[in-house]
Amino acid sequence: MLNVNDINVYYGAIHAIKGVSFQVNDGEVVTLIGANGAGKSTILNTVCGLLHSRTGSIEFLGQNLGGIPAHKLVERGLAHVPEGRRIFQHMSVEENLEMGAYTQARASIEPNLERVYEQFPRLKERRKQVAGTLSGGEQQMLAMGRGLMSNPKLLMLDEPSMGLAPILVEQIFDIIKRLHQAGTTILLVEQNARMALSVADRGYVLETGKIVATGTGNELLQDEAVKKAYLGG
Amino acid sequence: MSFLNNVITGVSLGSIYAIIALGYTMVYGIAKMLNFAHGDIIMVGAYMCFFAMGSFSLPPAAGVLLAVVVCTVLGIVIERLAYKPLRSAPSLAVLITAIGVSYLLQNSAQLLWGADTKTFRPLVEGSLVLVPDQLSISYVAVLSIACCVVVMIALTLFTGQTKMGKAMRACSEDKAAAQLMGIDVNATISMTFAIGSALAAVAGVLMCSAYPVLSPTTGSMPGIRAFTAAVFGGIGSVPGALLGGILLGVIETFAKAYISTALSDAVVFAVLIIVLLVKPAGLMGKYVPEKV
Ligand SMILES: Nc1ncnc2c1ncn2[C@@H]1O[C@H](COP(=O)(O)OP(=O)(O)O)[C@@H](O)[C@H]1O
Ligand SMILES: [Mg+2]
Numbered sequence: 001m002l003n004v005n006d007i008n009v010y011y012g013a014i015h016a017i018k019g020v021s022f023q024v025n026d027g028e029v030v031t032l033i034g035a036n037g038a039g040k041s042t043i044l045n046t047v048c049g050l051l052h053s054r055t056g057s058i059e060f061l062g063q064n065l066g067g068i069p070a071h072k073l074v075e076r077g078l079a080h081v082p083e084g085r086r087i088f089q090h091m092s093v094e095e096n097l098e099m100g101a102y103t104q105a106r107a108s109i110e111p112n113l114e115r116v117y118e119q120f121p122r123l124k125e126r127r128k129q130v131a132g133t134l135s136g137g138e139q140q141m142l143a144m145g146r147g148l149m150s151n152p153k154l155l156m157l158d159e160p161s162m163g164l165a166p167i168l169v170e171q172i173f174d175i176i177k178r179l180h181q182a183g184t185t186i187l188l189v190e191q192n193a194r195m196a197l198s199v200a201d202r203g204y205v206l207e208t209g210k211i212v213a214t215g216t217g218n219e220l221l222q223d224e225a226v227k228k229a230y231l232g233g
Numbered sequence: 234m235s236f237l238n239n240v241i242t243g244v245s246l247g248s249i250y251a252i253i254a255l256g257y258t259m260v261y262g263i264a265k266m267l268n269f270a271h272g273d274i275i276m277v278g279a280y281m282c283f284f285a286m287g288s289f290s291l292p293p294a295a296g297v298l299l300a301v302v303v304c305t306v307l308g309i310v311i312e313r314l315a316y317k318p319l320r321s322a323p324s325l326a327v328l329i330t331a332i333g334v335s336y337l338l339q340n341s342a343q344l345l346w347g348a349d350t351k352t353f354r355p356l357v358e359g360s361l362v363l364v365p366d367q368l369s370i371s372y373v374a375v376l377s378i379a380c381c382v383v384v385m386i387a388l389t390l391f392t393g394q395t396k397m398g399k400a401m402r403a404c405s406e407d408k409a410a411a412q413l414m415g416i417d418v419n420a421t422i423s424m425t426f427a428i429g430s431a432l433a434a435v436a437g438v439l440m441c442s443a444y445p446v447l448s449p450t451t452g453s454m455p456g457i458r459a460f461t462a463a464v465f466g467g468i469g470s471v472p473g474a475l476l477g478g479i480l481l482g483v484i485e486t487f488a489k490a491y492i493s494t495a496l497s498d499a500v501v502f503a504v505l506i507i508v509l510l511v512k513p514a515g516l517m518g519k520y521v522p523e524k525v
Contacts, residue, residue: 048413050409050413070409070412070413071413071415071418074414079413080413082410082413086409088406095399098399099411099416102414102416150415
């Protein structure tokens, strides 16, 4: 589904991503794990077109994404739930969800809203509430719901558990599992490596802009080096 | 009665300020820049209407339409040529560019239409007498207030109910996130400049109808006052622009009537400073704390 091939991304003179390649196949949950500053968000932002690679290629559903502006990727089936949620704080919960369906035909908005409200009943209760007044967990649910409103073929999640209390982290991962069971393809970026690897089919370990290990979720959970560096020994 | 007359004058002047302030506030909200040239769009609009009604003897409605069309196109072109290339430049560079555009418009007007002051023929003449010899309201004032009400209602419906209007609000909050929704941010910014400039054209025609002198610098003082009104109400806030505009018009008129004509601007700015000391974001400026 997604084929990232040898990308190099720079911030001015800073070489943030150094020749990274990876794949996400249909129906898979794939995770990128790595310490803070390893380059996880940079990779996702490059895939969704907000940043650009100097080399290599990014193919999505068999088509090269080079040169396509970020706002054109949504209608191709790519949804990105960015780090820090980035919901529209001054807009209501429902307006946020409507924005998620910006590229969708008017007729599909209602059924999509119902589907998202079914997944996140909390959002339905608060549909008229201004999003900035939601709790952190609710904001994350809103960000994910908003991403799902475009009927994405691939959902990218950047640290959905960041800053949440453990019980909310559990909830978020439960939702990811449910989405996976329902057939959604997910590219998940996390610092919480243990949780991420436990829900993922496959994972890649990123260190200072390079992929240093890859394997199935279980393999990486058992890997001595990974255990030591990311799973607290 | 003179008090009521002053209220009417203040509110109608304030309505014009509010229409201009909306342009500042919408552009600021989305492009996070002070479009210093906004005041000069007012002047261009007034000239268009002046020539349409004077040289071509068109009816007032056609004059207004021409002003709106020319200003809308001008607003879009200015944004494309002068501001868009600076989208990621430091805000100081953008500000200086905007000041440059302002001078460019003024000087071009001087070159094309001369530096002399022209007498603008008001869109409507006469006034509505409420109490003979004591209380009356000019039709221009009625028209200004009516335009302001219509513009406010239209904009509130547009930003609150339509898909494009909501996309505009989304862009003004977070451009990257808006792109991730599939919103074309550049097109949205263009549209905002178009709306702001169309409003400036309307304001220019109203302003010159109320104070019928027209010269290449006609737009700068109302521009600065309306910008003050936008800050006063809370820059980025649409109801704030309305409130700030009306208050500014009333304060200015009262200062002129009861304190001193020469000091009216000083009074306006003194009030602005006091408001900003008490409410740094302006009267209706929004602030939502970040949640974790
Ligand atoms: N806007 C930016 N400008 C310059 N450097 C940046 C910027 N964003 C990220 N970086 C740098 O790129 C590297 C990767 O960052 P990031 O992708 O955010 O990491 P992660 O998401 O894994 O925490 C870090 O060294 C970071 O300092
Ligand atoms: Mg990150």
